Amino acid sequence: ETGVTQTPRHLVMGMTNKKSLKCEQHLGHNAMYWYKQSAKKPLELMFVYNFKEQTENNSVPSRFSPECPNSSHLFLHLHTLQPEDSALYLCASSQDSGGAYNEQFFGPGTRLTVL
């Protein structure tokens, strides 16, 4: 496996379900990110982890709960979601989260549909 991988690629869940999204990066990076991408809207940064520590939480509802057990893995735990949470959830990584030139490498995303 190379780059950034995400599982599952597609997920359909009810509003009362609990599910988790997984992201893994094989690039030796220290920073990992969760983004939400909705149609015709800018990417919304949700969470940032740098060296396993959460450094950003952009006013994300508590029904989204991130977990970063190590620098290579990132999870997004989902519970009691709303239909408006349906979107593409992208994971990204970079060498670290500070500094000017910090190219982010993205995973293919999880297409989430909340019924």
Added chain:
Amino acid sequence: GQNIDQPTEMTATEGAIVQINCTYQTSGFNGLFWYQQHAGEAPTFLSYNVLDGLEEKGRFSSFLSRSKGYSYLLLKELQMKDSASYLCAVMDSNYQLIWGAGTKLIIKP
């Protein structure tokens, strides 16, 4: 507030040249990125500009004017595979990326 503007959609012909504009208003500036995203796929890095001027990379070039808060991505010798969304993003004073909504580029034969 912080804002990135780019056209929603553009259409161009195979073999031609297209310029995708991006204007920004952000709190601070630490560089501007362009990413390409094919439908259903991950965004991939195209270019980074932090100084004024033109950066050329093969068929793709990116230009930046910091005084005008403006950038463009120039694609030459368009190919059908260039049909994708092109995302402009600016790194602000907190080193956080502020993203535009993307420009969907449609290439016609």
